[in-house]
Amino acid sequence: MTRYMIRRTLGALVVMWAVATLVFFMLRIVPGDPIAAMLFDAGDAGAVEALRHKLGLDQPIYVQYVKWFWNMAQGDLGASIYGSRVPVTQLIAEALPRTLSLAGLAFVLAVVIAVPAGLIAATKRNTVADHAVTFGAFLGLSMPDFWVGILLIIVFAANLQWLPAIGYVPLKEGFWPWLSHLILPSIAVGTAFSAIIARMIRSSMLEVLKTDYMRVARAKGLTRAMLILRHAFPNALIPVVTVMGIAFALLMAGAVVVENVFAIKGLGRLLIQGILNRDYPVVQGAILVVSAIFVFSNLLVDLLYTVIDPRIRYDT
Template sequence: MLGYILQRILAAIPVMGFVALFVFLLLRLTPGDPAAIIAGDTATPAQLEAIRTSLGLNDPLFTQFFRWIGQLFQGDFGTSIISGKPVIELIAARMEPTISLALTTIVLSVAIAVPLGVIAAWKHGTLIDRFVMLLSVLGFSVPVFVIGYLMISLFSMQLGWFPVQGFKPIGDGVGKFFHTIALPTFTLTLLYIALIARITRTSMLEILGDDYVRTARAKGLPESRVLMRHALRNCSVPIITVIGIGLALIISGVVVTESVFNLPGLGRLTVDAVLARDYPVIQAVILLASLIYVVINLLIDIAYVILDPRIRYA
């Protein structure tokens, strides 16, 4: 197992290198000039040229790339072109809202979706099953930003239960924290409940027809024990897979959600950096997201072995 983990870590190195090269070239070959954004509309060509020279944007692309890679190996993600602050400080300051939103979303989604999927499979063909499938279709069909604006219209503007925007860190009080994070969490949760519940239902339907489940029922075991100890446990691998994929997808989902609810997280930082053509910030955030994807995939593979002892890695 240890050898497999080391192999996966080593395999991630060229993946991260390719991502770094792709992002670097994509940003610099697309239209837009950070110098023009910094200098403003009234800047002269000489001023623009001076800014580009000071930022190193006039250097050849390979020089800029290897300079950036060298900084990464030293733990330096560069300095924001717009704010002039170290990128690592900007990311650290924006981590709490994003992590809070991701964790509350995935915990609430799993807590609701897995029981829904189990019940839908158990009551296959009934109104409960159809309701769960309808919820799944709606969750997949409606864009996140539409759900977000509907949530704001209903629960913030009409009922006044939650604030329209903003974020309070947990250090300011648990009540204030959940009051501000609740609406964005519910918005993202609707999407991931649909994903996890559908996979749980499908996996449970395949397991419930197996011989060992019928044998457990024939022994007179309670239905709850048959469902949870025998069926759900043996179909946990695909469920864990989709939960891991959902956690990785939340990274992209928070970009839209944080913009809708004006949360000061990484998603909002990314949007602002893209609009300002702030190369160092965009590169650092995308690399961080790619690293999270790699780590989540590794954790999923490790979870396979824990949940199903029959799985072995050479």
């Protein structure tokens, strides 16, 4: 297990380096000039060159890359080149908890809905309940998250006035203010995720229920609850957990659009603003964090396999 963890961690670092390097060069290849964005195309040639020199953007691209990589290896992601030169780590530290709160709550809500829905659909196959879950899953997958967010704002914030429409309140200012500002965006982000998990649980459970050992368990006279919860569901979890790990990372991507709909200054909004401003350090830092979440989510899923099924071992 230790050797496996070391190998996977090193592999994760290589993947993050490759992603960050690709983003570094792509940002400098695509059309657009960050200096022009900062000066709104109004600066004279002297001011443009002076600012370019100050930010180090007049150096050869390989020199910029070596400096960036050396600083990144030491934990320094640079400073925003737009505005007040705030360190990127500070911007990410302010934005990341908001995005993680949104994605985490969306994950919890989706799982709470999807698990019982998927179990009901699998155990009551071809009944009204199964058709209802299947229809709801297809509906959830078909609706864009930003459209769901706008619809929720219109119904629950504007008309009913039950929940706030926009903004974010830190948890330290109170549990209910924090939760109330995240309920609507979490539902918007988690709707499609819930549909995916429900469909996956249904499919995996149907496969398990047809196995020989489930027939033997039924022949032994075990109760229905024991059959489903003790034998079928644990054995159906491995493909479901795989999808959950990937989908949780994708929730971060879904939060990019939803954060803008609900005016939450999270990582997604920071990334979009950085792209619009051509703010290289901000975009590079934000994508590096997102790639780290993707990579280590998959690593966590691999470790959960050994918890779900003790027969799985990572000895090499």
